[in-house]
Amino acid sequence: MTPSPIEYTAAQREFRAEVRDWLAANAPAEVRGLRVPRGPSDLDERLAAWAATLAEAGYLCVAWPTEYGGRGLTGVEVSIMNEEFGRADVPRLTRGMGESLVGPAIIAHGTDEQKRRFLPPIISGEHDYCQGFSEPDAGSDLASLRTTGVVDGDDLVLTGQKVWTSGFWKANMIFVLCRTNPDAPKHHGISYVLLPLERDGRPNGVEFRPITRITGKALFAETFLTGARAPLDNVIGGLDNGWRVAMTTLGSERGGSATTQHVAFLRQFWQLVDEVRARGLIGDVRVREQLAWAYTQVETIRMAGLALVADLAGGGTGRGLGNGSTSKIRWSEYQRRLTEIAMDLLGPDALVVGDGYDLDHWQEEFLVTRSHTIWGGTAEVQRNIVAERVLGLPKDPAPGGTR
Amino acid sequence: MSLATTTEQRELRATVRRFLADRMPLTRVRELMATDTAFDRQVWDGLAGLGVQGLAVPQAHGGAGYGFGELAHVVEECGAALLPGPLLATIGLALPVLLAADDHRYLPGVASGRTVATVAWLAPGGGWDSAGESLTVANTDAGWRLSGSASTVLDGLVADLVLVVAGTGAASTVVAVESGGTRTALPALDQTRPLARLDFDDVPCTPVGRVGDGARLLDTALDTAGTLLAAEMVGGARACLDMAVGYAKVREQFGRPIGQFQAVKHKCAEALVAIEGAEAAARYAAWAADENPAELPVVATLAKASAAQAYFRAAADNVQIHGGIGFTWEHDAHLYFKRAKASLMLFGDVGAYRRRLADRLGL
Structure with a gap:
């Protein structure tokens, strides 16, 4: 057996066995080998059934505390879970942004009543959230957002335009940042509100206009809010306190995907090697150097993940072993570059698409990876974060207190 | 472990x-x-x-x-x-x-x-893979005798023990030399890592390991040396980044610290991303050297290339961020810059290591 670079505790080893046994007994054959597609597909029903099974067994929202229906897993335990799902070759589904963003925000800032009302429907899948943060004039500078929220009786009335709303096609809730106090400084006066797309079975003033991405598919939308109403009880963390709420993440628990993130990259690497071989290019020195470069990047991602989880499993804090920003810069820029190289290596074939702009794997990845260095904080913003928060370089004299 | x-x-x-x-x-x-x-x-x-x-x-x-x-x-x-x-x-x-x-x-x-101790194998004028081209060893009536020349020998002047990879017919063999021969200093670009040329003329020596096993032993040595050199480069790269960041915080131009400019910030952030990756690879390779040696030929190779790139970039950007003062002999930036380039080239440059990695992956 290959020696493990991570020393797990007895409890962690037991947890691994528990997950492995559960998967062996409960993972249906029809989800084995499934890759979750980016958009709507004919797999949706099968995936929904699998998600329901996971919800029932407590394998969704696993990082949430047990009192809120989660499993209270540590980053190391989440990484173990990811490894076991990978070993069984079944998708480890999550409840998306509801699980990763909305739930943690409610848990950290919501009232008891809000926790009771909003957390269980996230786990069950009854509430499916999309995000209403970015605006046409508020991208990296999110706090300059202009969508207004006006109190009217017991309701907050929202008007404005949001953009880049992913997953709108399956959502029935949207979590929105809006300005409820126009006189307060930029980062104050913002509220975080959970807005249903329908109220009492009627449309609630939220209109999605799909935006076609450079891949030709419309997987996100512009969102127009026209007098959309949410009960004031749906404001998380209180009026004008939304910026803090929005900054809540699961950041305290590192490790989750650290030991499995490389798996898909490795699969893709060997797929490229096969393609290169099939074209008789594997002997080319330049090609070999490029492939070796790619392998090095994937291995570096794997090794950094192992070092982090080894430290966490041993009771460490993971300090000095990277952070969200350096890790995102590494993988997103690797993916971007790899797919550029892949296109070059595939040559003229890569220039021809299918009918209806149907893209093959490499064409789609080549285009999609442009988004990875934009969403969730652009590569440039990530560099600023690293420089300022990790290296301690002086902040830009950005007009943080003015608008 | x-x-x-x-x-x-x-x-x-x-x-x-x-x-x-x-x-x-x-x-x-x-x-x-x-x-x-x-x-x-x-x-x-x-x-x-x-x-x-x-x-x-x-x-x-x-x-x-x-x-x-x-x-x-x-x-x-x-x-x-x-x-x-x-x-x-x-x-x-x-x-x-x-x-x-x-x-x-x-x-x-x-x-x-x-x-x-040190290891000598490079032919004068030859590349990193020139082992056995300029040195021969034979078992004579008087015992084992070594002849020929080795160039670019690390710390060749001070080594009490020189392990020489020399040709024995079609194969190569490692022999130990404790005295004899002529040692000449080679003025080095990186003055912190002295190099020497060693010339042997019928010098007594003793085999180390099996006769004909020289190529395997040298490969093993290069994997371990690559691993430790990777660690050394990571340490050097961190020192360069610290130096650059420290200077960028205090050096003012246009009425503000230059570290406030994104052009400078981003260089520093990129250096950190590269260093973190290289550090993970270097430490993993060292772990593999102890715990899973079968993996070492692949991971040592990629760790060395990764650290070489990170170090050179950090050292070069350190000179750049320091501006004119970074180009002076008086400032320490060039010491790291030269060490970085020399280390990058040692045992083979980044491209050579990538080609070696491709071979070892069976591509």
């Missing part, structure tokens, strides 16, 4: 850092640079007193029986301090040859710091 850094490793590392800060400040490095050997015997003995040279030597042969995982942490500190001296040659190159050859004669000397 876990990949995680242990408390003992942290303590050892802190001890070495304090020792080097005290005994090997950059002012002392500069004094040594002006000499042919760049060797401070007292500092070498001091490191031996801390147990450094014996870390990866088995207990049965006078060592501490730890491993390369411990050494990697120590060597990161040595790289950060630009320690001149034969640690890489002795522990990175010679020790793995002795261990792989199962030759225990010199291990106690290496472990105690008494023996400085």
